[in-house]
Amino acid sequence: MRILTILLLFFGFSFLAHSQNQQNTVSIKFSNINRIEVLKKIETAANCKFYFQEEWFDKSVLISGDYENKSVQDILAKVLQDTDLNFFVDRNKIILTKNSIIYSKLNNSKNVNAPIFFQQYDTVQKNQKTVAAPVELIGKETTETDSDLYILSGHITDLKDQKPLSDITVKVKNTPISTITNAEGFYSLKIPTGLSTIEVGSALYNAASRKIMIYSNGTLDFTIIEKINQLDEVLVKSKNSQNVRTAITGVTTIEAEGVKTIPLVLGERDVLKVALTIPGVKSAGEGSSGFNVRGGKEDQNLMLLDNGTIYNPSHLFGFFTAINPYTINRVDIYKGGIPPEYGGRLSSVFDIVTKNGDTEKFSGEGGIGPVTSNLTASIPVVKEKASLLVAGRATYSDWILKSLDDENLKNSQASFYDLYAKYTHKINKNNSLEGSGYYSKDTYNITPDSLYKYSNRLVSLKWKHAFNEKNNSELNFTNSEYKFSLDYNSINQESFLLKYKINETQGYLKFNSELSNHKFTYGLSSKMYKINPGQLYPKGSESIIIPVEIDREKGLESAVFFSDKFKISENLLLDFGARYSMFAALGPSTQKVYEDGVPKTQSTVVEEKTYGNNETIKTFGGFEPRVGLRYIIDESLFVKAGFDKNYQYIHLLTNNTTQSPTDTWKLSDLNVKPQSGLQYSLGVFKKLDYKDLEISLEGYYKTSKNVLDYKTGSQILLNQDLETELLQGDGKAYGIEFLLKKSIGRLNGWVGYTYSRSFIKLDSQFNDEKVNNGKFFPTNFDKPHDVSVVMNYKITHRYSFSSNFVYQTGRPITYPIGKYYYNGAEYTLYSDRNKFRIPDYYRLDVGLNIEGNHKIKKLAHSFWNISVYNLLGVNNPYSIFFVTNNGEVKAYKTTIFAVPIPTITYNFKF
Numbered sequence: 001m002r003i004l005t006i007l008l009l010f011f012g013f014s015f016l017a018h019s020q021n022q023q024n025t026v027s028i029k030f031s032n033i034n035r036i037e038v039l040k041k042i043e044t045a046a047n048c049k050f051y052f053q054e055e056w057f058d059k060s061v062l063i064s065g066d067y068e069n070k071s072v073q074d075i076l077a078k079v080l081q082d083t084d085l086n087f088f089v090d091r092n093k094i095i096l097t098k099n100s101i102i103y104s105k106l107n108n109s110k111n112v113n114a115p116i117f118f119q120q121y122d123t124v125q126k127n128q129k130t131v132a133a134p135v136e137l138i139g140k141e142t143t144e145t146d147s148d149l150y151i152l153s154g155h156i157t158d159l160k161d162q163k164p165l166s167d168i169t170v171k172v173k174n175t176p177i178s179t180i181t182n183a184e185g186f187y188s189l190k191i192p193t194g195l196s197t198i199e200v201g202s203a204l205y206n207a208a209s210r211k212i213m214i215y216s217n218g219t220l221d222f223t224i225i226e227k228i229n230q231l232d233e234v235l236v237k238s239k240n241s242q243n244v245r246t247a248i249t250g251v252t253t254i255e256a257e258g259v260k261t262i263p264l265v266l267g268e269r270d271v272l273k274v275a276l277t278i279p280g281v282k283s284a285g286e287g288s289s290g291f292n293v294r295g296g297k298e299d300q301n302l303m304l305l306d307n308g309t310i311y312n313p314s315h316l317f318g319f320f321t322a323i324n325p326y327t328i329n330r331v332d333i334y335k336g337g338i339p340p341e342y343g344g345r346l347s348s349v350f351d352i353v354t355k356n357g358d359t360e361k362f363s364g365e366g367g368i369g370p371v372t373s374n375l376t377a378s379i380p381v382v383k384e385k386a387s388l389l390v391a392g393r394a395t396y397s398d399w400i401l402k403s404l405d406d407e408n409l410k411n412s413q414a415s416f417y418d419l420y421a422k423y424t425h426k427i428n429k430n431n432s433l434e435g436s437g438y439y440s441k442d443t444y445n446i447t448p449d450s451l452y453k454y455s456n457r458l459v460s461l462k463w464k465h466a467f468n469e470k471n472n473s474e475l476n477f478t479n480s481e482y483k484f485s486l487d488y489n490s491i492n493q494e495s496f497l498l499k500y501k502i503n504e505t506q507g508y509l510k511f512n513s514e515l516s517n518h519k520f521t522y523g524l525s526s527k528m529y530k531i532n533p534g535q536l537y538p539k540g541s542e543s544i545i546i547p548v549e550i551d552r553e554k555g556l557e558s559a560v561f562f563s564d565k566f567k568i569s570e571n572l573l574l575d576f577g578a579r580y581s582m583f584a585a586l587g588p589s590t591q592k593v594y595e596d597g598v599p600k601t602q603s604t605v606v607e608e609k610t611y612g613n614n615e616t617i618k619t620f621g622g623f624e625p626r627v628g629l630r631y632i633i634d635e636s637l638f639v640k641a642g643f644d645k646n647y648q649y650i651h652l653l654t655n656n657t658t659q660s661p662t663d664t665w666k667l668s669d670l671n672v673k674p675q676s677g678l679q680y681s682l683g684v685f686k687k688l689d690y691k692d693l694e695i696s697l698e699g700y701y702k703t704s705k706n707v708l709d710y711k712t713g714s715q716i717l718l719n720q721d722l723e724t725e726l727l728q729g730d731g732k733a734y735g736i737e738f739l740l741k742k743s744i745g746r747l748n749g750w751v752g753y754t755y756s757r758s759f760i761k762l763d764s765q766f767n768d769e770k771v772n773n774g775k776f777f778p779t780n781f782d783k784p785h786d787v788s789v790v791m792n793y794k795i796t797h798r799y800s801f802s803s804n805f806v807y808q809t810g811r812p813i814t815y816p817i818g819k820y821y822y823n824g825a826e827y828t829l830y831s832d833r834n835k836f837r838i839p840d841y842y843r844l845d846v847g848l849n850i851e852g853n854h855k856i857k858k859l860a861h862s863f864w865n866i867s868v869y870n871l872l873g874v875n876n877p878y879s880i881f882f883v884t885n886n887g888e889v890k891a892y893k894t895t896i897f898a899v900p901i902p903t904i905t906y907n908f909k910f
Contacts, residue, residue, distance in 0.1 A: 025069040032062045038079055046072045052096035056085060084140040084218070099137035099215055135195070139216030152212075153188040153469030154220040155429060156181050156200060161356040162384060162426055165224070168205065173197035182512065182519075188469045200224060219469070221429075246565065247575035247628030249642040249681040250294075250336020250698060252278050256328040262790060262804055262847070268369060269325040269907075272313065272350070277788035277804070279698075279737035279752040280335050281348075284781050284811060285878050286841070286896045289318030289660070292781040293335045294679070294700055295733025295758030296347025297707065299652030299665075305352045306422075306436045306460035308478035309504055312661060313350075313456075315416040315442055316395070322440045322456060324391045326365055326376040327420045329355045336681045336700065337628045337642040340561035340577035341510055341521060346646045346677035346704060354436065356424045357387025365909040371397050386425040393418050413451070416442040430466040442661065449491075454484035454661040470514040479505045484661055487539070495539035498718075501532040502665050519565040521577075526558040529650065529667055534718045548718050554586040554614075555667040557649055563626065570632075577626035583649040583668060585618045587611030591670040592721070599766045600671070600724045609670070620674050622647045636687040648675040651708045653716045664717065671723035677704035677731075694741045704731040709762055711769070727769055729762040732776065749791035758782040772832045778812045780834065785809045797851070802867075804845040810838040813880055815891075838880050838893070844871045861909045869901040 026045040030038055035057050039050045067075050072094070076087050080096075088095045088102035095102065139150060156168045164185025171178035172191050179189045191214060198220060201207030205224045212220060256271050275281050275291070282292045289312065290298030303310045305323060313322045332351040334342065342349045357378040366375035374393035381388055394417040418440035425433045441455040458480040466472040483501035488494070510523035533550040563577030593607040594600045611617050624645045632638040651672065654663040668674040683698035706728045710716065714725035735756025742748050758781060763774030771777070787807040794800045812834030819828050847867035870876075877893035 025071055026075070027068050027070070028075065029066045031064045033064075034059045034062055035079060035083070038063065038065070042072060042075060042079075046092075048072065048092045048094055050094050050096065052085075053098075056096070056098055057083075084137075086141065099139065099141055099213075101141045136210055136212045136220070138212050138214040138220060139218035141215035148193055149190045150193065150214050151188060151217045152191050152198070152214060152220055153186065153218075154222065155466075155469075156185050156187065156222045156224060158205075159223045159225045160358055160360065161378075161387065161424075162223075162359050163356045163424075165202075165205065168200055168202050168224070170198065170200050173199050173209070182514075184464065184466060184472050184512070186466065186469045186472065188514070247573045247630035247640060247642070248334070248337040248339065249628060249640045249683050250280070250334065250700070252333045252335070254278075254331045254333070256325060256330060262792075262802060268320055268372060268905075269367065270321050271325055271328050271331050271352075272321045272323075274790075275331065275333060275350070277750075277752060277790050277806070278333065279739050279754040279786070279788075280700075280735065280756070281333070282754075282781060282783060282786060282808070283318075286843075286876060289314035291348070291350075292758075293348035294735060295702060295731075295756055295779070295782075296677075296704075297652070297779075297781075298654075299650070300345050300347035300648060300675070300677075302342060302345040302349045303352070304350065305438060305458060306354060306434075306478070307462065307476045307508060308438075308458040308460045308480045308506070310352075310456055310458065310480065311482035311502060311665070312454065315418070315440070316397075316414060316444070320372070320416070322416075322418060323352060323438070324374055324376065324393045324418055324420055326367070326374060327354050327389065327391045327422070329353045336679065336683075336698070337575075337626060337644050338646065339521070340563045340579040340624070340626050341523065341525075343525075343559050343561070343579050343581050343624065343646065344527075344557060344648060344650070346648050346675055354420075354422055355389060356434075357389035357422065359384050359387045359424075359426075363910060365907070367905060367907040369905040370903055371395050381423075382425070384426075386423070389420075389422040389424075391420040412445055412448075414444040416440065432464045434460075434462040434464075436460045449489045451487040451489075452484065452661065453487070454482070457481045472512050474508075474510045476508040476510075477506070478508075479503070486662070489539070490543075493542050493544045495543045496545040497537045497539050499532070499535045499537075500662075500664055503530040504528070517567040520563070521565075522560075522562040524558070524560045526556065529553070529555045529557065531665060531667060533664060533666070533722075536718055550718060550720060551589055553589065553667045553669070555583060555649065556586060557581065557583045572632075573630040575626075575628035575630075579624040579626065580621065581624060581647050581649075582621040583619065583647075583674065584616050585667055585669040587615040587617060588613045589617055589669075591617060592723070593670070594723075599769055602721060602724070618668070618670050620647070620649060620668060622676065636689070638685055640681075640683045640685070642681045643679070645678050646676070648677075651675070653708075653722075662717070666722065672708075672726065673706040673728060675704060675706045675708070677702060692742060692744050694739075694743070696737075696739045696741075698737045700733075700735055700737075702731075702733040704733075707731045707760055709760065709771070727762045727764075727771070729760055729771075731758070731760045731779070733758040746794045747791065748794075749789070751790075752786075752788045754786040755784060756786070757784060777832065778834045780812060782812055782834070783809045799851075800849045802847045802849060805843070807842040808840065810840045810877075812836070813838050838877050841876045843869075843874060843876065845869050846871050863907040863909075865903075865905045865907070867903050867905075869903065870897050871900055873899050 024046065028041055028045050030041055036054060036059065043050060065078065073089065080087065084099050086097045086101050088097065138152065156165045157163060158165055166181050166183045166185060168181040169178060170181065170187045170189065177189055177191060179187050181187045193214060195211065195213055197209055197211045199207060199209040200222050205226055208222055208224050210220065254271050254274055262274055276283055280294050283290060284292065291301050292298065293301055303313050314320065315322050330353050332353065334349040338349055359380050360383065362379055364375065364377035367373065372393060372395045374391065376389065376391035379388045395415055398413055398415045420438050422434065422436040427433065438456065438458040441453065443451070443453050445451045458478065460476065460478045462474065462476045464472065464474050481501065481503045486498040488496050504527055506525065506527035508525040510521065513520045531553040533553060536545065536548040538545040538547060559579055559581040561577065561579040563575065566574045568574055589611050591609045591611065592605050593609060595604040595606050598604045624647060626644040628640065628642045630638060630640045649668045651666050652663055653666050654660065666672060679700060679702045681698060681700040683696060685696045687694050707730065709727045709729060711725055711727060716725065719725060733756065735754055738753045739750060741750040758779045759776040760779050761774065761776045762771040764770045785808065789805040792800055792802040813836050814833050815831050815836045816828045817831045819826055845867060847865055850864040852862035875895050875898040878896050880891055880893045
C-alpha cells in the first residue's frame with residue numbers, strides 16, 4: 001500500500017489535471033443496498049471503474065441515498081463517510097484505499113497534515129524465528145485534523161472459547177500509557193498520532209503485541225491464548241488485580257481448575273468446599289450444608305448459578321456440591337462490600353460463573369472416583385461463534401451400599417445425579433446470547449420406611465449487548481425451583497406423602513458506562529417468589545392421616561441500583577453505590593391479626609384478613625447504601641474501607657443445628673418483618689517482594705435486626721400458625737481475618753486465620769419470648785478461632801504433594817445441668833442456650849497428584865489424585881446428644897469421619 005503511495009506521489013502530478021477535471025455531475029438513487037452495489041450503480045451512471053477489495057465492506061450494512069446532479073467525489077464522500085476507506089480519482093479510474101490517502105501533491109499548510117512515511121512491514125520474533133508482520137492501519141486518514149491524540153478501543157477474547165477476558169493489561173510500548181479490560185473484555189485508551197506498538201497480556205494469558213499506525217479513532221481486537229502452566233500453580237487468589245483496581249472489600253475468587261490438587265473427602269473436586277478454607281467463611285460442622293459468612297446465618301448467603309438462585313447447593317447432606325465442578329470456571333465470593341447489583345441477602349454473595357464451550361473443536365473432561373463419576377463435553381455448533389457445553393454426574397453409592405454385609409446399610413439408599421447444559425452464541429462483535437439449564441436430584445432414606453427426595457432446577461437466558469467500547473448492557477431472565485418430598489410407609493395405617501416447593505422467577509437489566517474518571521453501573525431487577533409451604537396427603541386407602549395444606553405464599557421483590565467508581569486521583573478511588581429495594585407480600589392469603597401487647601397465640605387472634613390473588617398484604621422497602629474507598633500508599637501497600645447496608649425479605653426456617661434438605665423458606669408478611677444489616681470493614685493489603693508473597697488483614701463489625709429464631713420445642717413444618725413459634729431479635733458480629741498467600745512457584749498455597757464472634761439477642765416483655773434473660777448469647781455457629789493451611793509442593797512437572805490442615809473452636813451447645821421435680825414428675829434442667837461448647841475440631845488431609853505425560857498429540861491427558869482425608873483419624877464430634885437412663889443423664893457424640901479415608905480419583909481431558 002505504501003509502495004503504491006510513493007509511486008503515485010511521483011507520477012500523480014501528471015494525472016492531477018485530469019482528475020480535477022473529473023467533476024461531471026450524475027444523478028443516482030438507491031435504497032437499502034450494500035456499498036458494493038452502490039459502487040456498481042455509480043460505475044454505470046458515471047462511466048467509471050472502481051478498484052477495491054470486497055472484504056473491505058460489510059455486506060450486511062445497507063444504506064440509502066438520493067443524489068441529484070452531484071459530482072462523483074461528493075457522492076463517494078457521503079457513501080464512504082462511516083467507513084475507514086478513502087478514494088483517489090484518476091480520470092475514469094477510481095482507486096479505493098483502506099485507511100490511508102493517496103497524495104497527488106504535498107501541502108505545507110499548517111492546517112493540513114503532511115503524509116507520514118513508514119515501513120509497511122515490521123520484523124518480529126515468532127517461534128524463535130524472525131518474521132515479517134504487517135503494520136496495521138487504524139482509523140481513517142484525513143487531510144485535516146485538530147487532535148494529536150486518538151482513542152483506540154477494542155475487545156479481547158480467549159482463543160479457545162471466544163469468551164471476553166477481564167483484567168487484561170493493555171499498554172503502549174515504551175510509554176506510560178496503559179489500561180485494563182473491563183468485565184466484558186473491552187478496553188479504551190488515548191494514544192498519540194503515528195506509529196505505536198500495543199502490548200496485551202496478564203499472569204494467566206500469554207502476551208501479544210501488534211504494531212499499528214493510527215490515523216483517527218479506531219478499534220483493535222485481540223484473541224489471546226491461556227498459559228499452559230496456569231493449572232500447575234495458581235490455587236486461589238484474593239482477586240489481587242481487582243483488589244488494586246476496585247475499592248470493594250472482602251472479595252475472593254476461587255478458580256475451579258486450580259483446586260484440583262487440594263485433598264477433599266472422597267476425592268471430589270469441590271470449589272465450594274475449598275471456600276471453607278478462606279478466612280471469614282465457615283460451616284456449622286463436617287458434612288453440613290450451608291455457609292456462615294462473617295457471623296451470618298445460612299440463609300443470609302445469596303448462591304447464584306448463571307445469575308439464578310440455587311436454594312440448596314449440596315448433595316448427600318453437604319458432602320458434595322450440587323453443581324458439577326467441571327462446569328465451573330470460577331466462584332466470586334463477596335463477603336464484605338457487596339456490589340449494588342446484588343441484593344436480598346445480608347451476609348454474602350457466591351457468584352458461580354460457568355465455563356463457555358469451545359467454539360473451535362470438540363473437547364471434554366471427566367473424572368472417576370470411588371463414589372461418583374462425571375463427564376463434560378464441549379461441542380462447537382458454529383465455528384468461532386457458537387458452542388454447546390453439556391455435563392452429567394452421578395453416584396453409584398446405592399450399588400456400594402447394597403454390596404455391604406450390614407443389613408441396615410444394605411437396605412438403605414443414598415444416590416444423586418445432576419445435569420447441566422449451556423449454549424453460547426456470539427452473534428457479532430457487539431451481541432451475544434447465553435442459555436443454560438441445570439437439574440439435580442437426591443434420593444435417600446435413613447430408615448427403611450421413609451424415603452426423602454429433593455431437587456434443584458434452574459433455567460437462565462442472558463443477552464449481552466455492547467453499544468460501544470465504553471457502554472454495554474446485560475439482560476437476564478432466570479427461573480429456579482427447589483422442592484422436596486417425604487414418602488412414609490407405615491405399618492400402623494399412618495402412611496403419608498409430604499411435599500414442599502419454592503419457585504423464583506427473575507428479570508434483571510444492567511448497564512455499564514465509562515465517562516472520564518467515572519465507571520457507572522446501573523439497572524433494575526425484579527423477582528417473583530412462589531412458595532408452597534407444605535402439603536400432607538394420606539398414602540393408600542387405609543391411611544388414617546388427615547390431609548393438611550398450608551396456605552401458599554407469594555411475594556414480589558424489586559430494586560433499582562446505581563454505582564459510580566470514581567478515580568479521584570492515581571492513589572485514591574471511591575466506589576459509591578446505592579440500591580433501593582421494595583418488597584410486597586401478595587395474596588391469595590389469609591393473615592391473622594393478633595392483639596397488641598400480648599404474646600402471639602391462637603387465643604390472642606383478634607381478626608383474620610383475607611386477600612385476593614395478587615392483592616398487596618404488606619409492603620416493605622429501604623435504601624441500601626454501599627460505599628468503598630481504596631488508597632494506594634505505594635506500589636505494594638494499600639488500604640480499603642467499606643460500609644454497606646442490606647435488606648432481606650425471605651427467611652430460612654430450621655430448628656436443626658445446620659441447614660438440612662427439609663428446611664423451608666418463609667416470606668416476610670403481616671407478622672414477620674424483613675431482616676436488615678449493617679457492615680463496616682477495614683483492610684490492609686501488602687505484596688511482599690520475597691517469593692511473591694501477599695498478605696492481608698481485614699476487620700469487620702456487623703449489626704442486624706429481625707434475625708429469625710424460634711421458641712424452644714417449636715414446630716416449624718406444617719404449622720398453620722407458624723408466627724406463634726417465631727422469634728425475631730438483634731444480632732452482632734465482629735472479627736479479624738488474616739491471609740498469607742503465595743500463588744506461584746514450586747511451593748504455593750495460603751495460610752488463613754480468623755478470629756470472629758457472632759451473637760444474637762432475643763428479648764421481649766414476655767418471658768416465653770425471651771431467651772437467656774434477653775441478653776446477647778453466642779449463635780449456633782459462633783467459632784472464635786479458625787485456622788486453615790493449604791499447601792501444594794510441585795516435586796516435578798508431573799508430581800506434586802498437597803496438604804490441608806484445619807482447626808476450629810468447637811461450636812456452642814446447650815447442656816443439661818441438673819433435674820427437678822414438679823407435680824410429682826421429673827424434668828431435666830438445661831443451661832442457658834449455647835452456654836457450653838463441643839470439643840475443638842482439627843483435621844489433616846494429604847494428597848499425591850500425578851499428571852500424565854505432557855505429549856501434545858495423545859488421546860487424552862490424565863490426572864491422578866491419591867489422597868487421605870483425616871490422616872490422623874481424629875474422632876471429631878459432629879454433635880452431642882443426651883440420653884436419660886435409670887435416672888442418669890449421659891452424653892453421647894456423633895462423628896462423621898472418625899478414621900482416615902483414602903481415595904484414588906482419575907481425571908482426564910480430551
